[in-house]
Amino acid sequence: MTNEVRLLRFLAQDMTQAELGKRVGLTRQTIAAIEQGRYSPSLDVAFRIAHLFGKRVDEVFHWQPGGDQGMETASSDAG
Amino acid sequence: MTNEVRLLRFLAQDMTQAELGKRVGLTRQTIAAIEQGRYSPSLDVAFRIAHLFGKRVDEVFHWQPGGDQGMETASSDAG
DNA sequence: ACGTAATGTCAAACATATATAACATAATGT
DNA sequence: ACATTATGTTATATATGTTTGACATTACGT
Incomplete structure (x- = not known):
C-alpha cells in the first residue's frame, strides 16, 4: 500500500507534516508514518x-490485490 | 460512515456474511459489524x-466531512 | 418437532493504529 | 555560534479494529 500524501503535500504550497496533521486531526508523527x-x-x-x-x-x-494477501473478484465466481 | 456492503452482498447472488468474510479474509462477525x-x-x-x-x-x-469532526479543504485555504 | 443455515450480539483476547514525549539531524536565518 | 523549523525515529501508552467462542433468534426443509 503506497500513497501520494507527500507529493500532494508539496503541491499544496509545501504544507508541512505538522500542518497536514493538524488539518486532518492527526499528529505529525502519524503523518510521517503514513507517508513512509x-x-x-x-x-x-x-x-x-x-x-x-x-x-x-x-x-x-x-x-x-495480493499486495498483502491473495483473493478473487466476486465476478470471477459468477462468470 | 455508511456503506453499501449489505446491498452489494445481496446483488452478488445473495452471498452470505460468512462467505464474504471468507473471501476478503475477515470473520462473519466483523462483516456484520461493518454492515451495521x-x-x-x-x-x-x-x-x-x-x-x-x-x-x-x-x-x-x-x-x-464533519460526519465525525469538522475540517476544511486544502483549497479553502489557498483561495 | 427437529436439524440446519443465516444473522445478531456479547465478552475476552489479540493486533494494529494513533498519541505523547523525547531525542536526533539537516537546513535556514540572525 | 545560536535559535528555529521541518523531518526522522524510538519507546511507551491508549484507542480501536479484529478474532474467537459462545448463545440467541428467525426462517427453511424434513
Whole structure:
C-alpha cells in the first residue's frame, strides 16, 4: 500500500507534516508514518486526507490485490 | 460512515456474511459489524471489499466531512 | 418437532493504529 | 555560534479494529 500524501503535500504550497496533521486531526508523527507506508491508516483517516486534497481515496492511496494477501473478484465466481 | 456492503452482498447472488468474510479474509462477525456501521474498517479491508465487488472504495463506503469532526479543504485555504 | 443455515450480539483476547514525549539531524536565518 | 523549523525515529501508552467462542433468534426443509 503506497500513497501520494507527500507529493500532494508539496503541491499544496509545501504544507508541512505538522500542518497536514493538524488539518486532518492527526499528529505529525502519524503523518510521517503514513507517508513512509509504515502502516495503512484507518478508512476514516484516508477519507479525511483525500478530501483535504480534493481527491478520491483511491487517487491518494494505491492498493494492489495480493499486495498483502491473495483473493478473487466476486465476478470471477459468477462468470 | 455508511456503506453499501449489505446491498452489494445481496446483488452478488445473495452471498452470505460468512462467505464474504471468507473471501476478503475477515470473520462473519466483523462483516456484520461493518454492515451495521458499528465501526469503520481499516483502509486495507475497505479496498479488499470494494475490489471484490468491482467498485471503488468511495462507491462502497460513504463518508461525509464533519460526519465525525469538522475540517476544511486544502483549497479553502489557498483561495 | 427437529436439524440446519443465516444473522445478531456479547465478552475476552489479540493486533494494529494513533498519541505523547523525547531525542536526533539537516537546513535556514540572525 | 545560536535559535528555529521541518523531518526522522524510538519507546511507551491508549484507542480501536479484529478474532474467537459462545448463545440467541428467525426462517427453511424434513
